[in-house]
Amino acid sequence: MAVNKMAHRNGPLQEKTVNRSKEKLKVLPQEILEDVTVVQLILERNRLKNISGIKNLINLKTLNLSRNDLVDFPVEIAQLVQLETLYLNQNKIQTIPDGIFNQLQQLKFLKLSTNHLSKIPSDLGCCKSLQYLNLSHNSLKDLPEVVLELQNLKELFVEYNRLRELPAKLFENQNLEKFSAASNRLREPPDEVCAGGLKQIRSYFSQLRSSEADYVKRVKTMFLGSSMAGKSTLCKSLKQKQTVAVDVKDRTVGIEISEMKIEDFRFLFWDFAGQEEYYLTHHVFITPQALVILVIDLASYRTEDTQFNSKVGFWINNILMRVPDSVVLPVGTHVDQCGVEDVRDKKEDIQRRIQVMLDNRKKYLERRMDNLKENTEPALFSDQSSKLDELTNYNLQVLDLIPIDCTNYKDIDSFQHHILTAVQDKNIFPNVEKKLPHIYQAVESTITNLIKDKEIPDHGIVSVNEMLSGINHNGSFDRLAQDDLKDILRYLHRIGLIMWYEESTRLVGTVFVKPSFLITLFKASIIIHSWDCAKLCITNMVRRIVEQLQSIPRTVLMGEHAFMKDKERWASHFQTKAILYHKAMVALTKNLLQQMDSPEVKDIAEEIIGGRNEKGKLFSLLEHFEIFLALKPSNPLNPEAKEFKPGGKWEQKETDVPSEAYLFPSSLNGIEEVSKWWGEDQKEDLCVRIYFLPEIPQGFFHRVIIKACSFFTPHVVGSGRCHVVSNGKQLLIKENKEDDQNIEIRCRRPGKDGCKDDFDWPDMEETAEIYDM
Numbered sequence: 001m002a003v004n005k006m007a008h009r010n011g012p013l014q015e016k017t018v019n020r021s022k023e024k025l026k027v028l029p030q031e032i033l034e035d036v037t038v039v040q041l042i043l044e045r046n047r048l049k050n051i052s053g054i055k056n057l058i059n060l061k062t063l064n065l066s067r068n069d070l071v072d073f074p075v076e077i078a079q080l081v082q083l084e085t086l087y088l089n090q091n092k093i094q095t096i097p098d099g100i101f102n103q104l105q106q107l108k109f110l111k112l113s114t115n116h117l118s119k120i121p122s123d124l125g126c127c128k129s130l131q132y133l134n135l136s137h138n139s140l141k142d143l144p145e146v147v148l149e150l151q152n153l154k155e156l157f158v159e160y161n162r163l164r165e166l167p168a169k170l171f172e173n174q175n176l177e178k179f180s181a182a183s184n185r186l187r188e189p190p191d192e193v194c195a196g197g198l199k200q201i202r203s204y205f206s207q208l209r210s211s212e213a214d215y216v217k218r219v220k221t222m223f224l225g226s227s228m229a230g231k232s233t234l235c236k237s238l239k240q241k242q243t244v245a246v247d248v249k250d251r252t253v254g255i256e257i258s259e260m261k262i263e264d265f266r267f268l269f270w271d272f273a274g275q276e277e278y279y280l281t282h283h284v285f286i287t288p289q290a291l292v293i294l295v296i297d298l299a300s301y302r303t304e305d306t307q308f309n310s311k312v313g314f315w316i317n318n319i320l321m322r323v324p325d326s327v328v329l330p331v332g333t334h335v336d337q338c339g340v341e342d343v344r345d346k347k348e349d350i351q352r353r354i355q356v357m358l359d360n361r362k363k364y365l366e367r368r369m370d371n372l373k374e375n376t377e378p379a380l381f382s383d384q385s386s387k388l389d390e391l392t393n394y395n396l397q398v399l400d401l402i403p404i405d406c407t408n409y410k411d412i413d414s415f416q417h418h419i420l421t422a423v424q425d426k427n428i429f430p431n432v433e434k435k436l437p438h439i440y441q442a443v444e445s446t447i448t449n450l451i452k453d454k455e456i457p458d459h460g461i462v463s464v465n466e467m468l469s470g471i472n473h474n475g476s477f478d479r480l481a482q483d484d485l486k487d488i489l490r491y492l493h494r495i496g497l498i499m500w501y502e503e504s505t506r507l508v509g510t511v512f513v514k515p516s517f518l519i520t521l522f523k524a525s526i527i528i529h530s531w532d533c534a535k536l537c538i539t540n541m542v543r544r545i546v547e548q549l550q551s552i553p554r555t556v557l558m559g560e561h562a563f564m565k566d567k568e569r570w571a572s573h574f575q576t577k578a579i580l581y582h583k584a585m586v587a588l589t590k591n592l593l594q595q596m597d598s599p600e601v602k603d604i605a606e607e608i609i610g611g612r613n614e615k616g617k618l619f620s621l622l623e624h625f626e627i628f629l630a631l632k633p634s635n636p637l638n639p640e641a642k643e644f645k646p647g648g649k650w651e652q653k654e655t656d657v658p659s660e661a662y663l664f665p666s667s668l669n670g671i672e673e674v675s676k677w678w679g680e681d682q683k684e685d686l687c688v689r690i691y692f693l694p695e696i697p698q699g700f701f702h703r704v705i706i707k708a709c710s711f712f713t714p715h716v717v718g719s720g721r722c723h724v725v726s727n728g729k730q731l732l733i734k735e736n737k738e739d740d741q742n743i744e745i746r747c748r749r750p751g752k753d754g755c756k757d758d759f760d761w762p763d764m765e766e767t768a769e770i771y772d773m
C-alpha cells in the first residue's frame with residue numbers, strides 16, 4: 001500500500017494520502033477503512049462497484065473514484081462532510097439521490113463527467129463553495145437550474161450532453177472563468193456562438209437582451225460523391241428551380257457555395273468537386289451537423305464490391321470519420337439512362353451494402369470492446385474503451401436512396417420535397433432552429449449588400465478593418481463595438497458564410513468573403529483544373545501539374561528571372577520528388593491569374609502571390625490547410641518546440657519569408673529511397689501503432705508527414721513513409737493500409753555507445769541538390 005504522510009500537520013491529525021489506484025480492487029480493503037486519519041484517498045482505475053464502509057473515513061477531504069464500475073451512487077459519501085474534492089468521473093452512474101450534496105458544504109471540486117446522468121439533484125445548490133463542476137459526457141437535456149445558485153463557480157464543463165439551451169443568467173455570474181458546452185447541438189446560443197467561449201456567449205446574451213431575436217432554420221447541406229455523379233446539376237437545378245445542364249467544362253472547382261430557401265428553411269449548399277485532388281481540402285470544409293447529399297450516378301453503377309466501394313463506400317467511410325453524427329441522403333441520378341428494374345436492383349444493392357457496412361462497423365467496434373474487456377488490465381485501456389463507447393454512440397443516419405432523373409424538373413421538385421420532409425422531421429433533425437439576436441442577421445445582410453453593391457471586390461478578399469468599418473458604415477443599425485462585431489464575424493466564419501482564419505498570424509488580418517474564390521486560389525496553385533475532356537477519366541494531379549509547368553510562357557518565366565531549362569527542372573523535380581519550387585509556384589499562379597480576365601484579380605495578384613521577402617496569402621493558406629510542407633524554412637527546426645510539451649498547443653511557427661520549395665506529400669511516389677536509408681525493420685525497434693476505425697481517413701497521413709517533417713528533421717520522404725531524425729535518433733513513420741489500418745512509428749534502438757556513434761547521418765547538405773536552383 002502506498003502511503004504518503006503529508007509534510008505538515010493540519011490540526012491534531014496527521015494527514016495521510018492513500019493511493020490504491022490501478023489495483024483491480026473490487027471491494028475496499030479493510031485496512032483502508034480502519035484508518036480514520038486518511039485525508040486523501042485515491043482509488044482510481046479499479047473495478048469497484050460499491051464502496052461500503054467509506055463513511056468511517058470521516059476526515060476525508062479528497063476522494064478519487066474515477067474510472068471504476070460504480071452504477072449506483074455511493075450514498076455513504078453524504079457522511080464525508082469534510083470532503084472538498086470528489087472525483088466520480090468515468091463510472092456508470094445513472095442517478096444521484098437527493099440529500100447527498102446538502103451534507104457536503106465544503107465541496108469545492110466535483111467531477112462527474114462520463115457517466116449516464118440525466119438529472120442533477122437540486123440540493124447541489126447547497127454546495128456554496130463549489131468552484132469546479134464537470135458534467136461533460138452525460139445525458140443531460142437541461143442545464144440544471146441549481147447551477148445558477150453556485151455563485152462561486154469558476155469552471156463549468158457540460159460538453160457532450162443533449163442540452164438545447166443555456167440559461168442567460170448563468171453568464172451573469174462574473175466569477176465564471178472557464179466554460180465549455182461543445183457538442184450539444186445547442187439552439188440558444190447556437191454551438192457556433194458557444195465555440196467562441198465565455199466572452200462571445202456573454203456578448204450574445206447581452207445582444208439578445210437589447211434587441212429582438214430571430215429564429216433561424218439553417219441547414220448546411222453538403223453535396224458529396226464521385227466526379228461526374230451529378231452533384232452540380234442537382235444543386236444548381238434545385239437552386240434555379242429548373243433543370244440546369246452542367247457542361248463538362250463547367251465542372252466544380254473545389255467547392256461552390258450558395259444559399260437557397262425552401263419554405264422557412266435556409267439551405268447552405270456546399271457543392272464539393274468529386275475529383276480526387278480536392279479531397280485534400282475536405283478536412284477543412286466538411287463540418288458536423290450537416291445534411292449530406294450523397295450523389296451516385298446509377299447509370300454507371302454496377303452491383304459489385306469495387307463499384308460500391310469507390311462510388312458509395314468511400315464516401316460513407318469519409319463521412320463516418322469526419323462527421324459521424326450527420327444525416328446522409330443518398331440520391332441516384334441518371335435514372336433516365338437505366339431501365340426500371342435496373343434502378344430497383346441498384347437501389348436495393350446500394351442500400352443493402354450500406355447497411356452491411358454500418359453493421360460491420362458496429363460489430364467491429366463491439367469486438368474491439370470485448371477484446372479490451374478480456375484484457376487482464378482493462379483499467380489501462382479505459383481511455384480506449386471510453387473512445388470506443390463514444391464511437392458506438394455516434395449515429396450516422398442513412399436515409400432511403402431517392403432515384404432521380406436530373407433532366408426532368410418533376411424529379412428535382414420531388415427531391416426538394418424529400419429534403420424538406422427530412423429536415424422537418426424532428427427525429428432526423430432535432431435541433432435545426434437556432435435563436436440569434438437580430439443584429440447577427442443584420443450584419444449578415446449588410447455583408448450581402450456590400451457584395452451586391454460592389455463595395456467588396458469580386459474576389460471577396462478584404463482586410464478585417466475595412467470589413468468592420470464597411471459593416472458599421474453601411475448597416476442599418478447603431479454602430480457596434482469592434483469586439484462585438486468581430487464576434488459576429490467569428491460566428492459567420494463558423495457557419496461557413498465567410499472565412500477568417502484568425503488562428504494564423506499571417507491571415508488574421510484578412511477576411512475571405514467568398515469562400516469559393518479561396519478554392520479558385522488553390523486551383524491556381526496545385527489543384528489545377530484541366531479543361532481537356534480526354535483527361536477527365538483518370539485524373540492525375542502530378543501529370544497535370546507537370547503539364548501546367550511545361551506550358552508556362554517565356555514572358556512569365558522572365559518575370560521570375562527563370563529560363564526555359566528551369567521549367568524542365570521544376571517539372572522533373574515535381575515528378576520525381578513531389579517538390580515544387582517557390583519560383584515555379586509563383587510562375588504557375590501568375591500564369592493562371594493572367595488567364596482570369598478580371599482587373600480586380602490582377603490588382604490583388606501581388607497580395608496573393610507575395611514578393612521576394614514576403615509570403616503571399618496563397619502560400620499562407622496552403623500552409624494553414626496543410627496542403628504542403630514548406631521546405632528549408634527560415635526558422636531553424638526547434639527540438640524544444642512547445643508542441644511537445646504536455647498541454648501546449650501544437651503549432652508551427654509562421655514566417656513572413658517565402659520558403660524556397662514545397663513538398664506535396666500526396667504526390668510522392670516511390671518508397672525505395674526511404675527503404676534504402678532505413679533498411680529492414682529490426683526486432684529491437686521501439687514501435688508504436690495507432691489504429692484507425694474503420695480506416696485511416698483520406699489525406700490524413702499526408703498531414704502526419706507534414707507535421708512530422710515540420711517538427712523533426714526530415715531525412716527521406718516517400719509515399720506513405722517518412723524517415724525523420726529526432727534528437728539524433730532515427731524514426732520511421734509509415735502508413736499500413738492492410739486489414740487493420742494503422743500508422744506506425746518506429747524508433748531505432750541506439751547502440752551501446754549512445755546515439756552519436758550509432759548514427760552516421762548524411763548531413764542535409766548531401767541532399768542539398770533537391771533544393772538547388
Ligand SMILES: Nc1nc2c(ncn2[C@@H]2O[C@H](COP(=O)(O)OP(=O)(O)OP(=O)(O)O)[C@@H](O)[C@H]2O)c(=O)[nH]1
Nearest residue numbers: 228229230231232233246251252273274334405406
Ligand atoms: N442524362 C442525365 N445526365 C445527367 C444527370 N445528372 C447529371 N447529368 C450530367 O452528368 C454530367 C456531370 O454532372 P455534374 O453535375 O457536372 O457532376 P458533378 O458530380 O458535379 O461532377 P464534378 O464537378 O466533377 O464533381 C453533366 O453533363 C450533367 O449534365 C441525369 O440525371 N441524367
